[in-house]
Amino acid sequence: xxxxxxxxxxxxxxxxxxxQRGVTAIEYAILGVCMSAIVLAVxxxxxxxxxxxxxxxISQNILDADNxxxxxxxxxx
Numbered sequence: 001x002x003x004x005x006x007x008x009x010x011x012x013x014x015x016x017x018x019x020q021r022g023v024t025a026i027e028y029a030i031l032g033v034c035m036s037a038i039v040l041a042v043x044x045x046x047x048x049x050x051x052x053x054x055x056x057x058i059s060q061n062i063l064d065a066d067n068x069x070x071x072x073x074x075x076x077x
Contacts (some may be wrong), residue, residue: 040047
């Protein structure tokens with residue numbers, strides 16, 4: 001009985017050691033972080049300003065759409 005338990009433990013340990021399923025996901029995560037760091041280093045402030053202006057434009061469009069929806073009969077302010 002103890003021998004069977006030992007053999008099963010050995011087989012499980014060998015299978016666990018050779019399992020490569022999660023390695024690919026970790027490699028892709030590392031590559032993604034490296035690529036985003038390179039993009040940030042190259043474009044720096046220009047990218048930040050472009051993203052901020054895009055967010056501001058989207059926010060303003062949402063506010064404008066909300067104001068039109070709240071006016072009577074859908075007429076602009």
